[in-house]
Amino acid sequence: xxxxxxxxxxxxxxxxxxxxxxxxxxxxxxxxxxxxxxxxxxxxxxxxxxxxxxxxxxxxxxxxxxxxxxxxxxxxxxxxxxxxxxxxxxxxxxxxxxxxxxxxxxxxxxxxxxxxxxxxxxxxxxxxxxxxxxxxxxxxxxxxxxxxxxxxxxxxxxxxxxxxxxxxxxxxxxxxxxxxxxxxxxxxxxxxxxxxxxxxxxxxxxxxxxxxxxxxxxxxxxxxxxxxxxxxxxxxxxxxxxxxxxxxxxxxxxxxxxxxxxxxxxxxxxxxxxxxxxxxxxxxxxxxxxxxxxxxxxxxxxxxxxxxxxxxxxxxxxxxxxxxxxxxxxxxxxxxxxxxxxxxxxxxxxxxxxxxxxxxxxxxxxxxxxxxxxxxxxxxxxxxxxxxxxxxxxxxxxxxxxxxxxxxxxxxxxxxxxxxxxxxxxxxxxxxxxxxxxxxxxxxxxxxxxxxxxxxxxxxxxxxxxxxxxxxxxxxxxxxxxxxxxxxxxxxxxxxxxxxxxxxxxxxxxxxxxxxxxxxxxxxxxxxxxxxxxxxxxxxxxxxxxxxxxxxxxxxxxxxxxxxxxx
Numbered sequence: 001x002x003x004x005x006x007x008x009x010x011x012x013x014x015x016x017x018x019x020x021x022x023x024x025x026x027x028x029x030x031x032x033x034x035x036x037x038x039x040x041x042x043x044x045x046x047x048x049x050x051x052x053x054x055x056x057x058x059x060x061x062x063x064x065x066x067x068x069x070x071x072x073x074x075x076x077x078x079x080x081x082x083x084x085x086x087x088x089x090x091x092x093x094x095x096x097x098x099x100x101x102x103x104x105x106x107x108x109x110x111x112x113x114x115x116x117x118x119x120x121x122x123x124x125x126x127x128x129x130x131x132x133x134x135x136x137x138x139x140x141x142x143x144x145x146x147x148x149x150x151x152x153x154x155x156x157x158x159x160x161x162x163x164x165x166x167x168x169x170x171x172x173x174x175x176x177x178x179x180x181x182x183x184x185x186x187x188x189x190x191x192x193x194x195x196x197x198x199x200x201x202x203x204x205x206x207x208x209x210x211x212x213x214x215x216x217x218x219x220x221x222x223x224x225x226x227x228x229x230x231x232x233x234x235x236x237x238x239x240x241x242x243x244x245x246x247x248x249x250x251x252x253x254x255x256x257x258x259x260x261x262x263x264x265x266x267x268x269x270x271x272x273x274x275x276x277x278x279x280x281x282x283x284x285x286x287x288x289x290x291x292x293x294x295x296x297x298x299x300x301x302x303x304x305x306x307x308x309x310x311x312x313x314x315x316x317x318x319x320x321x322x323x324x325x326x327x328x329x330x331x332x333x334x335x336x337x338x339x340x341x342x343x344x345x346x347x348x349x350x351x352x353x354x355x356x357x358x359x360x361x362x363x364x365x366x367x368x369x370x371x372x373x374x375x376x377x378x379x380x381x382x383x384x385x386x387x388x389x390x391x392x393x394x395x396x397x398x399x400x401x402x403x404x405x406x407x408x409x410x411x412x413x414x415x416x417x418x419x420x421x422x423x424x425x426x427x428x429x430x431x432x433x434x435x436x437x438x439x440x441x442x443x444x445x446x447x448x449x450x451x452x453x454x455x456x457x458x459x460x461x462x463x464x465x466x467x468x469x470x471x472x473x474x475x476x477x478x479x480x481x482x483x484x485x486x487x488x489x490x491x492x493x494x495x496x497x498x499x500x501x502x503x504x505x506x507x508x509x510x511x512x513x514x515x516x517x518x519x520x521x522x523x524x525x526x527x528x529x530x531x532x533x534x535x536x537x538x539x540x541x542x543x544x545x546x547x548x549x550x551x552x553x554x555x556x557x558x559x560x561x562x563x564x565x566x567x
Contacts, residue, residue: 024056037133042090057369061340063093071510072351073115087132095139115507141194161204189236196241281308289332309361312346317357319394389445425468452493459487477532
């Protein structure tokens with residue numbers, strides 16, 4: 001299909017009579033010069049809607065990386081909708097982060113009960129993406145981040161550490177199958193082989209079998225082996241995360257340590273054409289990005305920047321966090337002549353954000369890249385997202401408390417709220433007032449799913465305030481059962497809404513993780529009702545008799561917030 005035919009199919013109005021491939025996207029009278037199809041779709045669609053030509057973003061690749069390995073795997077029909085929307089936003093590459101989420105016939109526990117994609121499903125997606133000029137790239141793991149496969153006793157022979165593969169002939173046979181599968185499925189000659197965060201590598205089973213060997217030397221050798229294997233099956237560009245090169249050399253095992261040095265002997269051990277992917281979605285200081293890119297360039301290899309549109313450890317896209325980080329990453333890329341940037345969209349700890357919210361993030365990135373000439377109502381006009389509502393929703397992470405931690409916080413243990421405000425119910429009352437005002441302001445724009453979520457958060461604050469006030473001041477709990485009953489009702493409403501959202505977006509596997517987190521809270525609210533109903537003045541409530549001390553930080557992970565003992 002020609003570009004003109006695709007524009008007609010998408011009902012994008014234009015007066016172009018000629019289309020010419022170019023190094024940048026712009027038009028001259030009735031000729032469109034374009035570098036890739038998504039950039040042409042964005043340019044002409046924006047021009048038609050707002051009569052404003054977009055400044056070229058100077059990027060060869062503007063893409064996303066979708067995390068499909070943290071509990072949630074897109075349905076094929078939903079994934080197609082994502083591909084189309086990202087193409088309309090000018091994104092020409094999507095990396096599929098696949099740990100064990102693809103079918104290896106000889107390894108039945110690889111992706112077992114995880115919603116793994118079949119070869120046919122991925123080929124269907126690759127073909128569909130190509131229709132819009134979007135390249136799908138496999139982003140796999142060939143050393144670390146393999147705990148889902150390694151959890152099974154039948155995978156013991158492949159295990160060095162809980163999360164890390166053992167360097168062995170058997171493991172290399174597994175990697176051969178991974179690479180061959182990807183080559184048979186994906187049309188691209190580009191692959192990402194992972195290799196990040198391989199903590200403890202060579203100090204588990206490998207150490208027992210072979211004794212101490214330099215982790216850096218073993219790692220470099222493994223990188224070369226995987227690189228050669230990927231080349232052998234036909235991949236031309238092999239990418240890897242770069243962090244372990246820095247961690248091995250940092251005295252504090254810190255990635256963003258640009259005081260380290262890479263001597264010539266080290267550099268010569270790296271495959272000459274390996275592409276290094278510098279990931280950074282945390283730093284809010286331009287200097288860090290600038291120095292880290294320069295440090296990467298010292299290795300004389302191609303460098304890709306991986307920033308992020310923050311949907312992980314969030315209930316919805318976080319605009320503030322994204323702009324505080326990605327703006328510096330983009331500026332550093334431009335100033336250091338990097339022409340490929342990927343926006344990661346991780347799903348740490350269970351994938352509980354609504355993925356559609358991420359489209360506001362891609363719009364925000366377009367604004368940064370186009371010097372604010374990008375019209376933010378483009379999302380609304382293309383029926384991609386309600387910009388006003390999502391902008392308001394993105395503020396939920398900035399109301400004086402962490403909404404994810406509050407959502408997971410046990411109503412009696414209160415691990416998160418204890419750390420945030422202690423036993424001071426007046427401080428909770430202040431949080432309630434702030435959040436009520438935000439909820440009221442947002443209510444006219446948000447749908448029933450978010451309304452029920454906000455009510456869950458509000459009721460959890462109200463319940464904690466009533467519990468603390470009743471125990472430490474009033475010495476009774478009149479009215480607390482009403483709040484608790486309201487919380488149970490809102491929890492069920494939110495759970496049912498979450499289930500509907502999940503089934504429209506993802507395969508069935510993984511839903512049970514979030515269901516169990518939410519449904520178990522109903523029983524814990526019942527327990528709170530029992531404790532407070534039976535309370536008599538002078539009684540002790542052990543949950544509220546602990547001596548509190550503030551932690552330097554708390555993990556946002558459910559298992560670290562919800563239980564008194566680490567499961």
